[in-house]
Amino acid sequence: MGVNSGASAINRLLQTNNSIAEKFIPTPAKTTVDTILSHLEAGRLKKAVSLLFAAPYPFDLSLYGRLFQLCTASRAIVEARKVESHLITNYDPPPTFFLNRAIEAYGKCRCLRDARELFDEMPHRDGGSWNALITAYAKGGSPRKTLSVFLEMNRSEFSPSEVTFASVLGSCGILLELGFARVVHGVIVKLGYSDNVILASALVDVYGKCDKMVDARRMFDEIHRPNAVSWNVIVRRYLEVGDERESISMFFQTIIEGVRPLTFTFSSALVACSKRQAFLEGIQIHGVVVKFRYEDDGKVANSLIGMYVKCNDVVSARKIFDQSNEKDLFSWTSMVSGYAMAGRLKEAQELFDKMPERSIISWNAMLAGYVRSGQWEEALSFIFKMRQKIKDADSVTLNLVLNVSASLSKLEFGKQAHAYIYRHGFESVISVNNAVIYMYGKCRDIKGAKYCFYNMSCRRDTISWNSLMNSLAQHQMSEDVMAMFFEMQKETTPNEYTFSILLAACANVFAYNQGKEIHGFMIRNGYAIDVVVLGALFEMYSKCGHLEYAIKIFKNAKPGDVILWNSMIIGCCRVGKATEALDLFALMKETGVQPDNVTFQAVFNACISKGYVDEGKRYFDAMISEYGIMARLEHYECMIKLYTRYGSMNELDNLFKIMPFEPTNSILIRVFDACKKYRNPRLGEWAAGKLNKLNPPVRYHFKITDKSSITTLKLLFSQSDKGSRSL
DNA sequence: GTAGGGTTAG
Numbered sequence: 001m002g003v004n005s006g007a008s009a010i011n012r013l014l015q016t017n018n019s020i021a022e023k024f025i026p027t028p029a030k031t032t033v034d035t036i037l038s039h040l041e042a043g044r045l046k047k048a049v050s051l052l053f054a055a056p057y058p059f060d061l062s063l064y065g066r067l068f069q070l071c072t073a074s075r076a077i078v079e080a081r082k083v084e085s086h087l088i089t090n091y092d093p094p095p096t097f098f099l100n101r102a103i104e105a106y107g108k109c110r111c112l113r114d115a116r117e118l119f120d121e122m123p124h125r126d127g128g129s130w131n132a133l134i135t136a137y138a139k140g141g142s143p144r145k146t147l148s149v150f151l152e153m154n155r156s157e158f159s160p161s162e163v164t165f166a167s168v169l170g171s172c173g174i175l176l177e178l179g180f181a182r183v184v185h186g187v188i189v190k191l192g193y194s195d196n197v198i199l200a201s202a203l204v205d206v207y208g209k210c211d212k213m214v215d216a217r218r219m220f221d222e223i224h225r226p227n228a229v230s231w232n233v234i235v236r237r238y239l240e241v242g243d244e245r246e247s248i249s250m251f252f253q254t255i256i257e258g259v260r261p262l263t264f265t266f267s268s269a270l271v272a273c274s275k276r277q278a279f280l281e282g283i284q285i286h287g288v289v290v291k292f293r294y295e296d297d298g299k300v301a302n303s304l305i306g307m308y309v310k311c312n313d314v315v316s317a318r319k320i321f322d323q324s325n326e327k328d329l330f331s332w333t334s335m336v337s338g339y340a341m342a343g344r345l346k347e348a349q350e351l352f353d354k355m356p357e358r359s360i361i362s363w364n365a366m367l368a369g370y371v372r373s374g375q376w377e378e379a380l381s382f383i384f385k386m387r388q389k390i391k392d393a394d395s396v397t398l399n400l401v402l403n404v405s406a407s408l409s410k411l412e413f414g415k416q417a418h419a420y421i422y423r424h425g426f427e428s429v430i431s432v433n434n435a436v437i438y439m440y441g442k443c444r445d446i447k448g449a450k451y452c453f454y455n456m457s458c459r460r461d462t463i464s465w466n467s468l469m470n471s472l473a474q475h476q477m478s479e480d481v482m483a484m485f486f487e488m489q490k491e492t493t494p495n496e497y498t499f500s501i502l503l504a505a506c507a508n509v510f511a512y513n514q515g516k517e518i519h520g521f522m523i524r525n526g527y528a529i530d531v532v533v534l535g536a537l538f539e540m541y542s543k544c545g546h547l548e549y550a551i552k553i554f555k556n557a558k559p560g561d562v563i564l565w566n567s568m569i570i571g572c573c574r575v576g577k578a579t580e581a582l583d584l585f586a587l588m589k590e591t592g593v594q595p596d597n598v599t600f601q602a603v604f605n606a607c608i609s610k611g612y613v614d615e616g617k618r619y620f621d622a623m624i625s626e627y628g629i630m631a632r633l634e635h636y637e638c639m640i641k642l643y644t645r646y647g648s649m650n651e652l653d654n655l656f657k658i659m660p661f662e663p664t665n666s667i668l669i670r671v672f673d674a675c676k677k678y679r680n681p682r683l684g685e686w687a688a689g690k691l692n693k694l695n696p697p698v699r700y701h702f703k704i705t706d707k708s709s710i711t712t713l714k715l716l717f718s719q720s721d722k723g724s725r726s727l
Numbered sequence: 728g729t730a731g732g733g734t735t736a737g
């Protein structure tokens with residue numbers, strides 16, 4: 001709009017000059033042409049056409065061309081018809097080339113009947129007329145018709161040209177007509193059009209859309225000098241088939257080849273980075289954005305925000321968000337989602353409240369944040385607020401709502417959601433149905449879960465089976481789970497999660513043989529023993545009393561997941577296998593998995609149960625200096641437990657010198673106790689003093705007696721303020 | 728002279 005008003009100002013200026021010049025040579029026809037032209041330049045199509053329509057004489061043909069062009073661009077059907085009618089009444093025979101432009105304009109206006117009618121009534125047709133009709137169908141949203149007219153053309157006296165093939169390939173892409181495209185490809189090669197970059201790019205596009213990336217790439221590699229559109233196509237197609245790596249790589253190749261990428265290409269490449277969480281590549285693309293001065297493009301900025309958000313760099317995302325002059329619903333929603341997914345719910349909610357407008361996606365993003373962080377009560381009240389403000393929910397909302405109902409075990413609320421789903425036809429969405437099954441299962445309504453499972457109006461998938469089996473497993477119905485597993489295989493393929501459910505069911509009823517069978521089944525059928533499965537296998541073997549075997553499997557797998565290592569080490573400690581726990585810790589180090597604070601807590605506990613005081617101290621020192629993990633209060637508690645239990649009073653004393661926390665009640669009691677047992681009056685008195693400060697009415701009195709080997713607390717109550725006295 | 732690709736959010 002701004003550009004137009006600028007242009008019209010210039011036009012007004014030009015017009016004034018013209019009228020001065022025309023004062024001397026007044027020719028009415030020329031004045032009309034100029035007025036029409038000035039209207040055209042100012043984008044006033046209607047005025048231009050009505051002037052034309054009022055004049056009962058022919059104009060220069062180029063004027064009709066320009067008029068049709070503008071009709072096409074602004075999809076003005078009424079004007080297009082008027083221009084056509086003026087053309088045919090004032091030219092006999094009307095020139096074919098300009099009638100072809102009329103056909104094109106009708107196509108762009110999606111008035112395909114006008115296009116076809118004109119085509120049929122034309123006194124003379126040329127190849128361009130066929131092309132115009134084919135283009136009209138392609139642009140007018142009738143790809144099927146495009147192909148049939150193409151076949152019709154092949155039967156006529158005219159041969160298809162490069163222009164024809166371009167539209168035809170576009171329609172093949174929409175219809176995913178791979179066979180048709182291959183035939184067209186053959187004809188293109190035969191006619192010697194292979195070097196045409198537009199046709200080659202269109203072929204890359206069709207093959208890509210038909211999921212034939214090998215063909216697409218081969219086609220692309222044959223292009224001598226791919227242009228920005230060619231690169232855009234290949235980057236986009238790799239992204240859409242899920243090969244984000246190649247998509248990103250081709251983006252960088254574009255730069256290397258010295259081609260300036262389109263804004264679209266930046267967006268595609270950045271989405272590819274988001275999907276793979278390719279942070280470093282994302283930053284580099286950001287650099288390219290700056291280099292090519294695309295920073296101010298709103299869409300590119302939004303893609304950058306999305307990339308940073310998905311790569312967990314909310315700060316960088318926020319910087320771009322704040323700098324953007326074209327903030328829209330997308331920018332706001334991405335940013336809210338970024339905070340929400342990072343668990344920064346306060347900031348998310350603050351931004352959400354400030355949003356100038358919100359879509360269902362914005363609401364879902366906020367709700368998803370509460371769900372992801374497990375803030376169920378907050379999620380529930382957000383849902384109530386949401387219900388007041390907006391009427392509609394979509395499948396994502398319903399999934400989240402069901403998730404909240406399940407986690408809070410709110411069966412009635414879940415049932416309301418189910419009723420909504422039923423009334424609004426969401427039963428045809430598999431993921432929603434699966435969430436309903438999950439909800440009933442979690443709310444301990446097995447009947448409801450089963451009812452939904454067996455009544456699924458859409459096809460059941462693996463997740464549907466898993467949902468029901470999981471709820472059965474959680475209710476100790478292990479036999480039913482097993483039975484379902486056999487049923488399931490007739491209908492769909494189990495996945496890794498299925499097996500973890502089965503293994504949990506086996507663990508519950510100590511079904512060792514069945515568990516072993518499942519393990520074997522997975523190995524024979526090439527299933528990945530992922531983190532979840534490994535955890536389930538370990539649980540099953542250890543619960544069934546075969547910890548050695550569980551450890552063996554774990555040692556072979558050597559997963560890269562610290563949480564799983566932790567649960568293994570903790571598991572060993574729990575059943576008294578402290579040596580194995582420390583053994584696993586060594587292996588973990590060897591495998592290159594970084595231990596975390598939980599790992600060390602488990603390690604210290606192993607040392608406590610074995611009485612490894614020196615090792616414990618070494619681990620503690622290593623944790624701080626070698627692994628750079630800050631010692632938490634929990635770690636100090638472990639060490640204090642270790643030193644007090646085994647009487648390392650000097651070490652205990654040293655530990656208190658470096659401990660940055662105030663000792664807690666339980667720590668002090670433990671110390672107090674140990675000092676009695678190991679006869680350390682200085683530390684004992686210190687502990688007693690601290691305890692007395694912490695517990696005003698209670699009095700601890702440190703006194704070593706002969707019976708001090710019996711570790712009992714001497715609790716001394718003071719009746720008054722006179723001081724403590726021994727009971 | 729007519730033709731190809733097509734952005735971003737849960």
